[in-house]
Amino acid sequence: MTVHETDALAKTTRINMLFDFYAQLLTEKQQTFLKYYFHDDYSLGEIAAEFDISRQAVYEHVKRAEAVLENCESKLNLLAKHESAERWLNRLDELAERLADHGDIRAELQAIAHGLRGEGLVGT
Structure with a gap:
């Protein structure tokens, strides 16, 4: 390209x-x-x-x-705020994945990220 x-x-x-x-x-x-x-x-x-x-x-x-x-x-700045929130949610997802040995914390972090996306606060 x-x-x-x-x-x-x-x-x-x-x-x-x-x-x-x-x-x-x-x-x-x-x-x-x-x-x-x-x-x-x-x-x-x-x-x-x-x-x-x-x-x-x-x-x-x-x-x-x-x-x-x-x-x-x-x-x-709606697009900029959206992109920033997505970056933070991706970091949250990455952290949750690294906490495989701590299932309860991992599940809670994933639930938070999922909740933020589900509430329409941030797109996917």
């Missing part, structure tokens, strides 16, 4: 995750175009043909929507 492909994949992943947190703050058209472009991997030309508008108009909608998502994240 080239550096360009790796960067494109990282960007797509980030936009999709931001979309999960902030989609409701976008217009319906922005949501649709982002879904087509980042989730369904349509080209700008394919989206333009689907909606009978110019490729440039699609590009502008997508760029504006990306800016809204990044602006929301810069103010609310």
Whole structure:
């Protein structure tokens, strides 16, 4: 995989995750175009043909929507908080696994991690 492909994949992943947190703050058209472009991997030309508008108009909608998502994240940090919580939960899981000889503590740590994920406080 080239550096360009790796960067494109990282960007797509980030936009999709931001979309999960902030989609409701976008217009319906922005949501649709982002879904087509980042989730369904349509080209700008394919989206333009689907909606009978110019490729440039699609590009502008997508760029504006990306800016809204990044602006929301810069103010609310929901994705950053989610990723941080996931890192902590993964550390908790790792610690629980290392405590194989202490079944009661291990089970309790696993229950805590499972509970946090189950309560919707952190995604999986």
